Amino acid sequence: MRAKSWFIVCLGMLLAGSPWTGLSSLARGEGELDRRLARMLKEAEFTGRMESELADRLGREVDDELADLGRFLFFDRLLGMKLDNACAGxxxxxxxxxxxxxxxxxxxxxxxxxxxxxxxxxxxxxxxVLNTAFYPALMWNSRFFANSGDPFDNSLGFTFPQPDGATLSYLPHLLTAQAFIPPTERNKMAGFEFAGDNDDIRSEVVSRLNSTPSYRRLFRNVFAL
Ligand code: HEC
Structure with missing residues:
Protein backbone atom coordinates (compact mmCIF):
# COMPACT_ATOMS: atom_id res chain seq x y z
CA MET A 1 0.00 0.00 0.00
CA ARG A 2 1.28 3.45 -0.91
CA ALA A 3 2.00 6.01 1.80
CA LYS A 4 -0.98 8.14 0.80
CA SER A 5 -3.36 5.18 1.23
CA TRP A 6 -1.94 4.42 4.69
CA PHE A 7 -2.55 8.00 5.62
CA ILE A 8 -6.20 7.77 4.56
CA VAL A 9 -6.71 4.49 6.47
CA CYS A 10 -5.12 5.94 9.62
CA LEU A 11 -7.15 9.08 9.33
CA GLY A 12 -10.27 6.92 8.94
CA MET A 13 -9.45 4.98 12.10
CA LEU A 14 -8.88 8.19 13.99
CA LEU A 15 -12.17 9.64 12.83
CA ALA A 16 -13.97 6.41 13.68
CA GLY A 17 -12.69 6.93 17.17
CA SER A 18 -11.56 3.35 17.75
CA PRO A 19 -7.98 4.11 18.84
CA TRP A 20 -9.19 6.82 21.18
CA THR A 21 -11.06 4.33 23.36
CA GLY A 22 -7.78 2.55 24.06
CA LEU A 23 -5.87 5.75 24.46
CA SER A 24 -8.29 7.33 26.89
CA SER A 25 -8.23 4.29 29.20
CA LEU A 26 -4.44 4.46 29.01
CA ALA A 27 -4.65 8.14 29.90
CA ARG A 28 -6.88 7.28 32.89
CA GLY A 29 -4.27 4.76 34.12
CA GLU A 30 -1.51 7.29 33.69
CA GLY A 31 -3.58 9.92 35.41
CA GLU A 32 -3.70 7.76 38.53
CA LEU A 33 0.00 7.04 38.28
CA ASP A 34 0.68 10.76 37.81
CA ARG A 35 -1.36 11.57 40.92
CA ARG A 36 0.53 8.99 42.98
CA LEU A 37 3.84 10.28 41.70
CA ALA A 38 2.82 13.89 42.39
CA ARG A 39 1.89 12.90 45.99
CA MET A 40 5.22 11.18 46.56
CA LEU A 41 7.20 14.07 45.08
CA LYS A 42 5.29 16.50 47.27
CA GLU A 43 6.01 14.41 50.38
CA ALA A 44 9.70 14.39 49.48
CA GLU A 45 9.49 18.19 48.94
CA PHE A 46 10.28 18.13 45.24
CA THR A 47 8.81 21.28 43.73
CA GLY A 48 9.94 20.96 40.12
CA ARG A 49 11.08 24.56 40.31
CA MET A 50 14.75 23.90 40.92
CA GLU A 51 16.00 26.72 38.73
CA SER A 52 13.67 29.44 40.00
CA GLU A 53 14.49 28.49 43.63
CA LEU A 54 18.22 28.13 43.11
CA ALA A 55 19.16 31.65 44.20
CA ASP A 56 17.18 31.18 47.44
CA ARG A 57 18.75 27.83 48.19
CA LEU A 58 22.24 29.10 47.34
CA GLY A 59 21.75 32.26 49.38
CA ARG A 60 22.98 34.34 46.46
CA GLU A 61 22.33 34.95 42.78
CA VAL A 62 24.09 32.63 40.36
CA ASP A 63 27.20 34.38 39.06
CA ASP A 64 27.13 33.56 35.34
CA GLU A 65 30.82 34.29 34.78
CA LEU A 66 31.84 32.09 37.70
CA ALA A 67 29.51 29.31 36.49
CA ASP A 68 31.01 29.54 32.98
CA LEU A 69 34.51 29.29 34.38
CA GLY A 70 33.52 26.16 36.32
CA ARG A 71 31.96 24.72 33.19
CA PHE A 72 35.16 25.27 31.18
CA LEU A 73 37.22 23.57 33.89
CA PHE A 74 34.76 20.67 34.12
CA PHE A 75 35.27 19.89 30.43
CA ASP A 76 39.01 20.59 30.25
CA ARG A 77 41.58 17.79 30.08
CA LEU A 78 44.19 20.29 31.18
CA LEU A 79 43.30 19.16 34.72
CA GLY A 80 44.55 15.64 33.90
CA MET A 81 48.31 15.30 34.25
CA LYS A 82 48.42 13.24 31.03
CA LEU A 83 45.83 15.48 29.35
CA ASP A 84 43.65 12.42 28.78
CA ASN A 85 40.65 12.91 31.08
CA ALA A 86 38.33 15.64 32.34
CA CYS A 87 35.56 15.64 34.94
CA ALA A 88 33.08 15.35 32.03
CA GLY A 89 34.88 12.23 30.75
CA VAL A 129 26.57 15.25 40.20
CA LEU A 130 23.35 17.23 39.74
CA ASN A 131 22.32 19.03 42.93
CA THR A 132 25.45 17.91 44.84
CA ALA A 133 25.99 21.50 46.04
CA PHE A 134 23.28 20.72 48.62
CA TYR A 135 24.68 17.40 49.88
CA PRO A 136 26.23 17.50 53.39
CA ALA A 137 28.29 14.37 52.53
CA LEU A 138 29.71 13.17 49.23
CA MET A 139 30.79 9.91 47.56
CA TRP A 140 28.96 6.57 47.66
CA ASN A 141 30.03 5.96 51.26
CA SER A 142 29.82 9.65 52.36
CA ARG A 143 33.52 9.81 53.21
CA PHE A 144 33.81 13.52 52.25
CA PHE A 145 31.64 15.55 54.61
CA ALA A 146 31.02 18.89 56.29
CA ASN A 147 31.45 18.46 60.04
CA SER A 148 28.67 21.01 60.61
CA GLY A 149 26.25 18.89 58.55
CA ASP A 150 25.82 21.88 56.22
CA PRO A 151 27.92 21.98 53.02
CA PHE A 152 27.72 25.79 53.04
CA ASP A 153 29.25 26.00 56.52
CA ASN A 154 33.00 25.36 56.87
CA SER A 155 33.19 26.64 60.47
CA LEU A 156 33.75 23.12 61.87
CA GLY A 157 35.88 22.06 58.91
CA PHE A 158 35.48 19.52 56.15
CA THR A 159 36.66 15.94 56.49
CA PHE A 160 38.42 14.14 53.65
CA PRO A 161 40.43 10.91 53.78
CA GLN A 162 44.17 11.16 54.30
CA PRO A 163 46.43 12.64 53.09
CA ASP A 164 44.09 15.67 52.71
CA GLY A 165 42.27 15.28 56.04
CA ALA A 166 41.02 18.69 57.17
CA THR A 167 43.41 20.73 54.99
CA LEU A 168 40.70 21.78 52.51
CA SER A 169 38.51 23.29 55.25
CA TYR A 170 39.52 26.85 54.34
CA LEU A 171 37.42 26.56 51.16
CA PRO A 172 33.98 28.18 51.33
CA HIS A 173 31.88 25.15 50.40
CA LEU A 174 32.16 21.35 50.57
CA LEU A 175 31.77 21.04 46.79
CA THR A 176 34.51 23.60 46.16
CA ALA A 177 36.81 21.57 48.41
CA GLN A 178 35.78 18.31 46.71
CA ALA A 179 36.87 19.69 43.32
CA PHE A 180 40.48 19.67 44.61
CA ILE A 181 40.44 15.86 44.86
CA PRO A 182 39.72 14.24 41.45
CA PRO A 183 42.75 15.77 39.64
CA THR A 184 44.98 14.18 42.29
CA GLU A 185 43.55 10.69 41.87
CA ARG A 186 45.98 8.56 39.92
CA ASN A 187 43.52 6.22 38.20
CA LYS A 188 40.93 8.95 37.55
CA MET A 189 42.88 11.87 36.12
CA ALA A 190 46.52 12.11 37.23
CA GLY A 191 48.09 8.91 35.94
CA PHE A 192 50.97 7.14 37.60
CA GLU A 193 53.92 8.83 35.88
CA PHE A 194 53.76 12.30 37.49
CA ALA A 195 56.16 12.43 40.44
CA GLY A 196 54.92 14.31 43.50
CA ASP A 197 52.13 14.46 46.05
CA ASN A 198 48.60 15.86 45.81
CA ASP A 199 49.77 19.44 46.35
CA ASP A 200 52.40 19.07 43.60
CA ILE A 201 49.66 17.95 41.23
CA ARG A 202 47.48 20.92 42.24
CA SER A 203 50.43 23.30 41.69
CA GLU A 204 50.94 21.83 38.24
CA VAL A 205 47.27 22.43 37.40
CA VAL A 206 47.56 26.03 38.63
CA SER A 207 50.69 26.66 36.60
CA ARG A 208 49.00 25.25 33.47
CA LEU A 209 46.05 27.57 34.05
CA ASN A 210 48.43 30.48 34.65
CA SER A 211 50.12 29.88 31.34
CA THR A 212 46.82 29.83 29.43
CA PRO A 213 45.93 33.47 28.57
CA SER A 214 42.20 32.78 28.14
CA TYR A 215 42.00 31.26 31.64
CA ARG A 216 43.96 34.18 33.11
CA ARG A 217 41.40 36.52 31.59
CA LEU A 218 38.42 34.47 32.85
CA PHE A 219 39.86 34.18 36.39
CA ARG A 220 40.66 37.90 36.43
CA ASN A 221 37.11 38.81 35.38
CA VAL A 222 35.62 36.70 38.17
CA PHE A 223 38.08 37.14 41.04
CA ALA A 224 39.95 40.43 40.50
CA LEU A 225 38.85 43.12 42.93
C1 HEC B 1 37.39 8.47 36.34
C2 HEC B 1 36.09 9.06 36.35
C3 HEC B 1 35.88 10.33 37.12
C4 HEC B 1 36.43 11.57 36.90
C5 HEC B 1 37.44 11.97 35.84
C6 HEC B 1 35.86 12.45 37.88
N1 HEC B 1 34.98 11.76 38.67
FE1 HEC B 1 33.80 12.51 40.10
N2 HEC B 1 33.31 10.67 40.72
C7 HEC B 1 33.67 9.50 40.08
C8 HEC B 1 33.31 8.37 40.89
C9 HEC B 1 33.54 6.90 40.55
C10 HEC B 1 32.74 8.89 42.08
C11 HEC B 1 32.26 8.09 43.30
C12 HEC B 1 33.50 7.55 43.95
C13 HEC B 1 33.34 6.98 45.32
O1 HEC B 1 32.28 7.06 45.92
O2 HEC B 1 34.36 6.48 45.80
C14 HEC B 1 32.72 10.35 41.90
C15 HEC B 1 32.16 11.23 42.81
C16 HEC B 1 32.06 12.59 42.59
C17 HEC B 1 31.27 13.50 43.39
C18 HEC B 1 30.38 13.12 44.57
C19 HEC B 1 29.00 12.81 44.10
C20 HEC B 1 28.07 12.27 45.16
O3 HEC B 1 26.88 12.07 44.88
O4 HEC B 1 28.50 12.03 46.30
C21 HEC B 1 31.46 14.75 42.87
C22 HEC B 1 30.80 16.04 43.35
C23 HEC B 1 32.38 14.63 41.76
N3 HEC B 1 32.71 13.29 41.62
C24 HEC B 1 32.86 15.69 41.01
C25 HEC B 1 33.92 15.56 40.11
C26 HEC B 1 34.68 16.68 39.55
C27 HEC B 1 34.43 18.15 39.84
C28 HEC B 1 35.64 16.13 38.74
C29 HEC B 1 36.73 16.84 38.00
C30 HEC B 1 37.60 17.75 38.74
C31 HEC B 1 35.44 14.69 38.75
N4 HEC B 1 34.41 14.38 39.61
C32 HEC B 1 36.16 13.78 38.00
C33 HEC B 1 34.28 9.41 38.84
C34 HEC B 1 34.98 10.46 38.25
Missing part, protein backbone atom coordinates in the same frame (compact mmCIF):
# COMPACT_ATOMS: atom_id res chain seq x y z
CA UNK A 90 33.13 10.37 33.58
CA UNK A 91 30.36 12.76 34.69
CA UNK A 92 28.82 13.15 31.27
CA UNK A 93 26.09 15.77 30.77
CA UNK A 94 24.33 13.49 28.26
CA UNK A 95 23.92 10.94 31.08
CA UNK A 96 22.61 13.36 33.68
CA UNK A 97 26.21 14.16 34.73
CA UNK A 98 26.67 10.48 35.56
CA UNK A 99 27.94 7.70 33.31
CA UNK A 100 26.73 4.89 31.08
CA UNK A 101 29.63 2.72 32.24
CA UNK A 102 28.95 0.40 35.18
CA UNK A 103 32.43 1.12 36.55
CA UNK A 104 34.25 4.37 35.72
CA UNK A 105 37.03 4.47 33.14
CA UNK A 106 39.64 7.13 33.92
CA UNK A 107 43.12 7.54 32.45
CA UNK A 108 44.30 5.82 29.26
CA UNK A 109 40.77 5.90 27.82
CA UNK A 110 39.94 5.93 24.10
CA UNK A 111 38.78 9.56 24.21
CA UNK A 112 35.08 8.65 24.01
CA UNK A 113 32.35 9.20 26.59
CA UNK A 114 29.38 6.83 26.83
CA UNK A 115 28.79 3.16 25.95
CA UNK A 116 31.80 2.91 23.63
CA UNK A 117 34.33 4.21 26.14
CA UNK A 118 37.15 1.75 26.78
CA UNK A 119 40.21 1.71 29.02
CA UNK A 120 41.29 0.47 32.45
CA UNK A 121 38.46 0.56 34.97
CA UNK A 122 38.41 2.26 38.37
CA UNK A 123 36.62 0.61 41.29
CA UNK A 124 33.25 2.36 41.35
CA UNK A 125 30.44 3.72 39.22
CA UNK A 126 30.35 7.45 38.52
CA UNK A 127 27.40 9.04 40.36
CA UNK A 128 25.32 11.91 38.96
Missing amino acids: CHSPVSGFGDTQSIAIGIDNNNLVGPNRTGPRNQRRTPM
